[in-house]
Amino acid sequence: xxxxxxxxxxxxxxxxxxxxxxxxxxxxxxxxxxxxxxxxxxxxxxxxxxxxxxxxxxxxxxxxxxxxxxxxxxxxxxxxxxxxxxxxxxxxxxxxxxxxxxxxxxxxxxxxxxxxxxxxxxxxxxxxxxxxxxxxxxxxxxxxxxxxxxxxxxxxxxxxxxxxxxxxxxxxxxxxxxxxxxxxxxxxxxxxxxxxxxxxxxxxxxxxxxxxxxxxxxxxxxxxxxxxxxxxxxxxxxxxxxxxxxxxxxxxxxxxxxxxxxxxxxxxxxxxxxxxxxxxxxxxxxxxxxxxxxxxxxxxxxxxxxxxxxxxxxxxxxxxxxxxxxxxxxxxxxxxxxxxxxxxxxxxxxxxxxxxxxxxxxxxxxxxxxxxxxxxxxxxxxxxxxxxxxxxxxxxxxxxxxxxxxxxxxxxxxxxxxxxxxxxxxxxxxxxxxxxxxxxxxx
Amino acid sequence: xxxxxxxxxxxxxxxxxxxxxxxxxxxxxxxxxxxxxxxxxxxxxxxxxxxxxxxxxxxxxxxxxxxxxxxxxxxxxxxxxxxxxxxxxxxxxxxxxxxxxxxxxxxxxxxxxxxxxxxxxxxxxxxxxxxxxxxxxxxxxxxxxxxxxxxxxxxxxxxxxxxxxxxxxxxxxxxxxxxxxxxxxxxxxxxxxxxxxxxxxxxxxxxxxxxxxxxxxxxxxxxxxxxxxxxxxxxxxxxxxxxxxxxxxxxxxxxxxxxxxxxxxxxxxxxxxxxxxxxxxxxxxxxxxxxxxxxxxxxxxxxxxxxxxxxxxxxxxxxxxxxxxxxxxxxxxxxxxxxxxxxxxxxxxxxxxxxxxxxxxxxxxxxxxxxxxxxxxxxxxxxxxxxxxxxxxxxxxxxxxxxxxxxxxxxxxxxxxxxxxxxxxxxxxxxxxxxxxxxxxxx
Numbered sequence: 001x002x003x004x005x006x007x008x009x010x011x012x013x014x015x016x017x018x019x020x021x022x023x024x025x026x027x028x029x030x031x032x033x034x035x036x037x038x039x040x041x042x043x044x045x046x047x048x049x050x051x052x053x054x055x056x057x058x059x060x061x062x063x064x065x066x067x068x069x070x071x072x073x074x075x076x077x078x079x080x081x082x083x084x085x086x087x088x089x090x091x092x093x094x095x096x097x098x099x100x101x102x103x104x105x106x107x108x109x110x111x112x113x114x115x116x117x118x119x120x121x122x123x124x125x126x127x128x129x130x131x132x133x134x135x136x137x138x139x140x141x142x143x144x145x146x147x148x149x150x151x152x153x154x155x156x157x158x159x160x161x162x163x164x165x166x167x168x169x170x171x172x173x174x175x176x177x178x179x180x181x182x183x184x185x186x187x188x189x190x191x192x193x194x195x196x197x198x199x200x201x202x203x204x205x206x207x208x209x210x211x212x213x214x215x216x217x218x219x220x221x222x223x224x225x226x227x228x229x230x231x232x233x234x235x236x237x238x239x240x241x242x243x244x245x246x247x248x249x250x251x252x253x254x255x256x257x258x259x260x261x262x263x264x265x266x267x268x269x270x271x272x273x274x275x276x277x278x279x280x281x282x283x284x285x286x287x288x289x290x291x292x293x294x295x296x297x298x299x300x301x302x303x304x305x306x307x308x309x310x311x312x313x314x315x316x317x318x319x320x321x322x323x324x325x326x327x328x329x330x331x332x333x334x335x336x337x338x339x340x341x342x343x344x345x346x347x348x349x350x351x352x353x354x355x356x357x358x359x360x361x362x363x364x365x366x367x368x369x370x371x372x373x374x375x376x377x378x379x380x381x382x383x384x385x386x387x388x389x390x391x392x393x394x395x396x397x398x399x400x401x402x403x404x405x406x407x408x409x410x411x412x413x414x415x416x417x418x419x420x421x422x423x424x425x426x427x428x429x430x431x432x433x434x435x436x437x438x439x440x441x442x443x
Numbered sequence: 444x445x446x447x448x449x450x451x452x453x454x455x456x457x458x459x460x461x462x463x464x465x466x467x468x469x470x471x472x473x474x475x476x477x478x479x480x481x482x483x484x485x486x487x488x489x490x491x492x493x494x495x496x497x498x499x500x501x502x503x504x505x506x507x508x509x510x511x512x513x514x515x516x517x518x519x520x521x522x523x524x525x526x527x528x529x530x531x532x533x534x535x536x537x538x539x540x541x542x543x544x545x546x547x548x549x550x551x552x553x554x555x556x557x558x559x560x561x562x563x564x565x566x567x568x569x570x571x572x573x574x575x576x577x578x579x580x581x582x583x584x585x586x587x588x589x590x591x592x593x594x595x596x597x598x599x600x601x602x603x604x605x606x607x608x609x610x611x612x613x614x615x616x617x618x619x620x621x622x623x624x625x626x627x628x629x630x631x632x633x634x635x636x637x638x639x640x641x642x643x644x645x646x647x648x649x650x651x652x653x654x655x656x657x658x659x660x661x662x663x664x665x666x667x668x669x670x671x672x673x674x675x676x677x678x679x680x681x682x683x684x685x686x687x688x689x690x691x692x693x694x695x696x697x698x699x700x701x702x703x704x705x706x707x708x709x710x711x712x713x714x715x716x717x718x719x720x721x722x723x724x725x726x727x728x729x730x731x732x733x734x735x736x737x738x739x740x741x742x743x744x745x746x747x748x749x750x751x752x753x754x755x756x757x758x759x760x761x762x763x764x765x766x767x768x769x770x771x772x773x774x775x776x777x778x779x780x781x782x783x784x785x786x787x788x789x790x791x792x793x794x795x796x797x798x799x800x801x802x803x804x805x806x807x808x809x810x811x812x813x814x815x816x817x818x819x820x821x822x823x824x825x826x827x828x829x830x831x832x833x834x835x836x837x838x839x840x841x842x843x844x845x846x847x848x849x850x851x852x853x854x855x856x857x858x859x860x861x862x863x864x865x866x867x868x869x870x871x872x873x874x875x876x877x878x879x880x881x882x883x884x885x886x
Binding site: 204231234237307311312314315318339340341342343344345346347348349352355358362 | 647674677680750754755757758761782783784785786787788789790791792795798801805
């Protein structure tokens with residue numbers, strides 16, 4: 001199977017297509033075959049139309065045959081979390097209420113991927129409204145375990161070799177945690193660097209789009225395609241100074257990054273085996289990493305993130321839950337109603353705490369190039385209802401720092417555990433430089 | 444009196460100092476003499492130290508004598524609203540609670556003005572916490588009338604020829620309204636273009652620093668000095684692409700701007716004579732201006748601005764009011780407590796309405812270079828307790844669009860009335876281009 005086209009990385013597949021060694025149609029056909037073979041076990045896709053995907057692939061091949069200029073993802077398939085609007089496939093946000101909803105136009109994200117040459121293979125399963133109600137996706141490494149959520153289908157489809165790339169989203173921990181559970185690369189860029197126009201918003205203060213792939217280079221290529229300014233998202237603010245794919249294409253770094261191993265309040269949620277797993281990993285890195293405690297105001301971070309998130313959920317979904325109670329799962333309604341009575345001043349104070357955390361972290365980055373911590377509390381839990389604990393992502397979501405996870409470790413049951421690397425806000429290229437060093441070291 | 448040094452504009456004074464025709468010490472002495480003469484009537488200053496100002500002036504003169512490089516405001520005095528921290532003078536925010544408070548360091552604003560060569564003449568009277576409780580400043584045109592607020596002393600001091608330039612702040616309508624009432628030039632730049640580090644924050648979502656002068660050119664020079672990026676203010680986002688003083692120094696424009704005369708919900712608050720005053724002004728402009736109605740979502744704007752402001756006041760000042768009730772005026776406490784029970788979702792919806800208004804206005808600027816409306820509901824009201832109605836500023840404060848007022852009109856009692864000009868968000872240079880054309884036309 002490892003020699004099958006669907007198992008190539010995106011960059012290898014794109015190079016093979018450009019070189020005429022394969023075609024987009026052949027690549028997409030291999031992915032479709034894999035989906036047909038495995039979907040009844042993995043349940044990664046909610047709207048998937050083989051003929052629509054093959055039509056796009058054939059158009060890519062025709063463009064190449066004509067000698068058209070082609071983008072860096074030309075002919076490569078991508079899965080999109082089903083909260084991301086597409087003009088050619090329904091977008092249902094994991095909700096019965098939106099069953100069959102057909103957006104009038106592509107989201108900014110879908111349009112940018114198409115402009116880079118990608119084939120939109122289909123829409124991947126999301127929990128209801130990108131919250132906690134799971135929709136049956138399984139972990140490709142063990143179908144009795146969750147793939148994580150809310151970007152369940154995006155992570156599982158990439159991990160199961162059904163597609164090279166996928167887009168997810170993170171408001172609490174929904175990009176990085178599924179990547180860790182599924183053993184793939186996941187990347188949440190700096191807040192405000194990928195447009196959310198045409199994406200379901202559950203908290204504009206916290207919502208990030210994020211990326212999945214099976215190599216660091218692929219994250220960089222997809223990131224470059226998506227990190228484009230767009231007046232349609234009022235919170236767009238950051239843009240990397242350099243192309244991320246320039247960083248991953250550089251000759252090997254001669255100088256090791258200066259790394260901080262951070263713990264802080266999330267570690268109260270870690271499984272018993274995790275300190276030993278991480279301490280051993282850190283010890284193997286030697287003198288380039290120092291342990292740094294995140295205390296003080298960091299102890300308030302998880303509560304503040306919950307205040308911002310819950311207030312936003314009620315603001316964005318409260319009316320929907322009140323008007324259509326029978327169409328929305330109880331678990332979702334309970335999450336949404338939790339924000340109804342939050343006071344504006346508490347919300348404002350929580351956003352100010354987030355800024356104070358950013359200032360404190362800015363100070364830390366004067367001495368370190370990147371931070372390292374766990375990407376999740378442990379291995380993917382057994383059972384499909386509970387998608388896992390977001391504590392290890394929430395500080396980085398509320399502060400908007402760029403973070404990615406590398407699939408470098410394993411837990412006691414042989415399930416993957418990710419190493420989370422966090423970079424300075426707005427300087428994603430530095431995150432990639434440190435991550436590349438760690439990734440190469442593990443090879 | 445018109446030939447006195449204190450009556451020069453800032454640009455004329457700076458040029459005379461650079462040319463050796465006068466000195467900073469002579470200029471500052473003339474301002475001090477004017478203050479000594481008039482302060483018992485105007486009450487514009489709260490902390491004013493003649494010796495401290497003269498020391499700075501002599502240092503400016505010495506630097507010039509040494510041949511040092513000098514900034515565009517070298518030797519020119521400036522007044523700062525007493526919510527703006529200065530290391531050499533107390534900053535009391537109009538509050539007994541902060542009587543004698545000595546900040547450890549200059550605000551970003553004070554430091555930038557000093558870097559441009561300005562002499563900090565003193566701190567000007569603000570209402571308590573830049574809210575509504577007035578502190579006795581009178582209108583230089585009629586001491587029985589308010590100068591407006593909350594930047595009462597800054598506007599009155601410039602209008603009364605006590606100082607060339609002053610800085611105020613606007614959360615509702617506190618820069619533009621006093622300028623209109625006092626018959627001077629006032630400018631509130633695009634939100635996020637002047638750092639508020641070291642300034643009392645009552646609503647980070649709405650607070651803007653703003654500028655006063657007696658010429659448009661002076662606003663541009665001071666704006667250029669202050670609109671500098673600063674990581675210390677998390678909401679800094681905009682920076683004009685060109686120096687504003689390049690715009691005001693350009694040869695006369697040959698092409699008239701395309702202007703929209705906008706009314707909208709603020710006009711429900713206008714005095715009876717105002718439609719006639721403005722209709723006559725607009726008729727005089729001829730075909731370059733068209734009336735445009737601001738309806739639809741603009742009808743919700745004033746309520747939404749109040750929601751954002753009141754929620755912020757409680758978040759920022761609620762604890763102070765609860766802990767020190769006897770030190771804070773009842774009127775202030777009543778304003779602050781009004782925000783206590785606002786729900787987070789209502790606050791979030793109000794901020795989203797603000798964004799929708801920006802989008803709607805962005806659309807309007809596709810057809811117009813600038814908008815024109817009244818700067819206040821009418822002439823300055825009689826009495827010193829009530830500083831006037833902010834309805835004509837609140838939409839531009841909540842949307843963060845750049846706005847300035849030109850002292851071009853008079854009301855039935857001979858009191859000044861400003862023409863407010865509003866530019867596209869983040870493009871203050873276009874605002875100045877239109878304002879310059881209107882200002883020149885009126886000469």
